[in-house]
Structure formats: structure tokens, C-alpha cells
């Protein structure tokens with residue numbers, strides 16, 4: 635299978651992963667082929683070994699590789715609030731993942747990134763929330779630039795590291811119903 639990468643949708647996946655693992659924002663755009671990151675996250679008494687795969691951008695015509703399905707426990711699906719197209723692509727990507735897993739419910743956190751660019755906004759927060767709700771998933775808006783994540787009715791801004799990735803682990807635990815003492819989570 636040949637997977638043709640179309641670099642149309644730089645929504646901030648690499649920037650979010652880099653903020654999470656390295657704690658910094660990188661200016662400039664360097665298209666991703668595929669990067670992997672590892673990090674240990676402690677939630678309460680449990681320790682999770684995260685293996686995070688940062689994939690290249692997809693579009694609605696991309697064929698999903700098996701590696702996107704097999705052995706993956708949860709997904710952070712990222713669109714840019716400044717791109718309606720990226721939002722539409724995320725919708726079709728979710729359908730492919732859902733079919734690929736053959737499950738009724740997937741551990742997913744839907745993230746509307748680049749929320750700091752509000753004047754250029756093409757997708758309202760309420761639309762992201764509605765889509766996530768239709769999947770039974772969690773929704774957040776974020777800014778990799780400002781290292782902040784925004785809930786829809788948030789009491790205060792929280793850091794990305796304690797936001798998105800904590801949430802996706804909780805989603806995995808909720809869906810799989812299997813909080814262990816020590817777990818390996820492969821995220822994408």
C-alpha cells in the first residue's frame with residue numbers, strides 16, 4: 635500500500651506533542667512523516683507509559699494504514715479552529731477509525747487547536763463539542779503556542795500537559811474499564 639501524504643492540514647499535532655513532552659513551542663513548520671515520543675504519566679496511584687505516535691496529516695482521501703488501528707489504545711484527533719476543512723477531515727477520519735476498530739465506542743479526545751487565533755476562526759467551539767458528543771468523546775480547545783487548553787465552560791485555563799493527555803488516558807480507562815497498576819498506552 636502506498637500512502638500519499640498531502641501536507642494540507644498542519645493543525646498543530648507536532649506542536650502539541652512537543653509541548654507535552656519537551657515543554658516548549660517550536661516556531662516554523664516542518665511537515666511530519668512520523669515521530670514517536672515516550673513519557674511516563676502518573677495519575678493518582680497509577681503509572682502509565684505513554685507511547686505517542688505523531689502521524690503525518692491525513693485528508694479525506696487517505697487510506698488508513700493498519701498501524702493506525704492495531705495496538706492503539708486511544709486517539710487525540712486534532713483539527714485547527716482556523717480551518718473548516720480540517721474539521722471535516724477529522725469527521726471522516728473518525729469514521730474510518732471507528733470502522734477499523736469495529737467498536738461502538740473509541741477512546742478519543744477531540745481537540746480544536748490554534749484557539750489563540752480567534753479572529754481567523756472558522757469552527758466554533760460549540761460545533762466541536764457537538765461532534766465530540768455524537769461520538770461519546772471528550773472535547774477541548776487548545777493552543778500549543780500558549781501551552782493552554784480551554785474547556786467549553788472552563789473555570790480557569792489549565793496546562794496542556796494536564797489537559798489533553800490526562801483526559802485521553804481517562805477516556806481509555808473509561809472505555810476499556812481497566813485501570814491497572816501499571817499500563818502501557820499507545821496513543822496516536
Ligand SMILES: Nc1nc2c(ncn2[C@@H]2O[C@H](COP(=O)(O)OP(=O)(O)OP(=O)(O)O)[C@@H](O)[C@H]2O)c(=O)[nH]1
Pocket residue numbers: 641642643644645646647648649650660661662663664665666667689690691692747748749750751776777778779780
Ligand atoms: N498560533 C498558533 N500556531 C500554531 C499552534 N499550533 C501549531 N501552530 C503552528 O502551525 C504550524 C503547523 O504546526 P505543526 O505542529 O507542525 O502541525 P502538524 O499538524 O504536526 O502538521 P503536519 O506535520 O503537516 O501533520 C506551525 O507553523 C506551528 O508553529 C497554535 O496553537 N497556535
